[in-house]
Amino acid sequence: MTDILFLAEILVAVLLIIGAAFTLIGSYGLLKLDQPMKRLHAPTKASTLGVGSLLLAAMIHAFATGDGSLHEMLVMAFLFVTAPISGNFIAKVHLHRQRGGAELPAPPEEETWATYAEK
Amino acid sequence: MALQMTRRLLPHPLLTTLLIVVWCLLINDITLGTMVFGAILGLLIPMATRAYWPDRPRIRNPLRLVSYLGLVIWDIIVANVQVAMIVLFKRNADMAPNWVVIPLELRTPEAITMLAGTITLTPGTVSADLSADGRALLVHALDAPDPDAVRDDIKSRYERRLKEIFE
Amino acid sequence: MIDTALYIATGAVGLAQILAMIRLVIGPHTGDRILALDTMVINAIGLIILLGLIWGTQIYFESALIFAMLGFVSTVALARFVLRGDIIE
Numbered sequence: 517m518t519d520i521l522f523l524a525e526i527l528v529a530v531l532l533i534i535g536a537a538f539t540l541i542g543s544y545g546l547l548k549l550d551q552p553m554k555r556l557h558a559p560t561k562a563s564t565l566g567v568g569s570l571l572l573a574a575m576i577h578a579f580a581t582g583d584g585s586l587h588e589m590l591v592m593a594f595l596f597v598t599a600p601i602s603g604n605f606i607a608k609v610h611l612h613r614q615r616g617g618a619e620l621p622a623p624p625e626e627e628t629w630a631t632y633a634e635k
Numbered sequence: 636m637a638l639q640m641t642r643r644l645l646p647h648p649l650l651t652t653l654l655i656v657v658w659c660l661l662i663n664d665i666t667l668g669t670m671v672f673g674a675i676l677g678l679l680i681p682m683a684t685r686a687y688w689p690d691r692p693r694i695r696n697p698l699r700l701v702s703y704l705g706l707v708i709w710d711i712i713v714a715n716v717q718v719a720m721i722v723l724f725k726r727n728a729d730m731a732p733n734w735v736v737i738p739l740e741l742r743t744p745e746a747i748t749m750l751a752g753t754i755t756l757t758p759g760t761v762s763a764d765l766s767a768d769g770r771a772l773l774v775h776a777l778d779a780p781d782p783d784a785v786r787d788d789i790k791s792r793y794e795r796r797l798k799e800i801f802e
Numbered sequence: 803m804i805d806t807a808l809y810i811a812t813g814a815v816g817l818a819q820i821l822a823m824i825r826l827v828i829g830p831h832t833g834d835r836i837l838a839l840d841t842m843v844i845n846a847i848g849l850i851i852l853l854g855l856i857w858g859t860q861i862y863f864e865s866a867l868i869f870a871m872l873g874f875v876s877t878v879a880l881a882r883f884v885l886r887g888d889i890i891e
Contacts, residue, residue, distance in 0.1 A: 529807035532852075536811035538715060539848055543818035545722035546825050546841055552833055554732050556761050557777040558722050559822075559841040564756075565715045567848045570811070574851050577804070578860070585860060587663045591847065591867050598874040600755035600762070602840055605881035607763035607775065609833040612885050 524580035528573045535569030538562045552610045560603040568592050646685045649694075651677035699800050706796075710757045718759055721778050735760070735782045737772040737789055746801040747772075753793050760785065804855075812852045819845045836880045843873030 545558025571588045578585045645651060651674075658673035659665050694700060721730065741747050751762040751772060759777040766773070779785045819842060826838035847866050854862035 525804055529803050532804075532807040532811040532855075535848070536814035538719065539845055540814045540818045540821075541719045541722055543821040543825075543841055543845065545718075546838060547821045548722065548727070550727045551732060552831055553761075553763070553775045554727075554730070554777060555825075555834060555837060556775070557718060557759060559837060559844070560755060560761060561711075561715055561718055562722070563818075563841055563844045565711060567844055567851075570815075570848050570851050574855055577855060583860075585663050585863075587660045587863055587867075588851075590657065590660050591863070591870055594867070594870050594874075595844070595847070596756070597752075598870075600752035602874060602877040602881075603755050603761055604751065604763070605878055605885075606833055606837050606840070607761060609836060609881050609884050610831075611764060613831060613833060 521580055524576055528577045528580070531569050531573035531576070535566045535573060538566030538569065540566075542566060553607070556603060556607060556610070560599050564595055564599040567595060645678075645681070647681045647688065650681050653677075654680055694800060695802070696800050699796065703796050703800060707753055707757065707793075714757045714759065718777065721759065725778070730778045731780045733776045733779045733782045733785075735774040735776055735779070735785050737774055737786050737794075739770055739772055739794070741794060741798060741802065742769075743801050746797050749801075750794055750797055754789060757793075760789070808852060808856050812849070812856070815845055815848045815852065819849070832884055836877060836884070839880070840873065840877045843869060843877075847873075 539562070542559045542562030545562065546555055549555045549558065571592045575586070575588045578588075654677035655670065655673035658676055659669050662669045739747060739750075741750060747765070747769065751765075754760050754762040754772070754774055759779065761775050761777075762772055763775050764773040765771070774785070774789070776782065776785050822838050822841040822845060826835055826842065829835055847869050850862050850866045850869065854860065854866075
């Protein structure tokens, strides 16, 4: 019994450190990278996975100490579903700002990208 | 006749299931009471919002969907280690950011949404925009000296599987 | 052992919050500021969870959930405002 608790404790500690490291890398990338579109990469991926890992640690901790709970899953699922959508919106903001002056590849079949299309 | 009644009462069976699960997780307890109240919510909300979502998404192959989700979760973990290495150890001038155009074979909105979300969460790529007619996806890659390889990789790894699941 | 890991993690996430705040201040474009705010919301969710673990209570999970929802909605609203000059059309 104590062996299992000890293993859970190690697992929780490792997950906490990994999650915190990814969160830190996400914010460091946000500060370090030098183009707006490049900056989008670090926070959308690393921060989401970092907080996901912290939530997993909290869930395992709750199960190890007795009162197990699963509702951390909700926050995790919500973050992973919404991260691409907010990333896409911010990319659209960048595209909107560079309207006309950007060196974008053209889509096939003589269309425009949806952000530039006339409504 | 019976089929029509079922369609009217249960326009989106998957949404109903999801609502019951989310309600049980919110209460953080699985008892008969929470299940029944979750089922009531799961019946009322899809009926009230049916007008906004007339088409039922067709999933041809639920098992494939589960294995696809497993693949994506694994790729997210691998991709994050790669991106972390690029962010930490590569100088800004050494990176080769590139735009990639992906012509789409998928047509259903649900499948395109899943593909765009997958691209954003996996190796060094963010989906930025869709063409006005919905037939091509604009993707930004953080460090891709060869954009064509990225395009072929995404098409063979994710789009082919999504096509099997949804179409 | 968990205590040490918790304090290291809290320090790291707090540092991440400061880095994101620097990006929020220096900009230079609106998109960068929206992205910095989005990152700060995600980091704040991490901090709330760590706080709940340190104090050994579960009551902070609701606030983490509400933070996640409000953060997503405000990111989308800000982006839409820049894109269209209007939020609900």
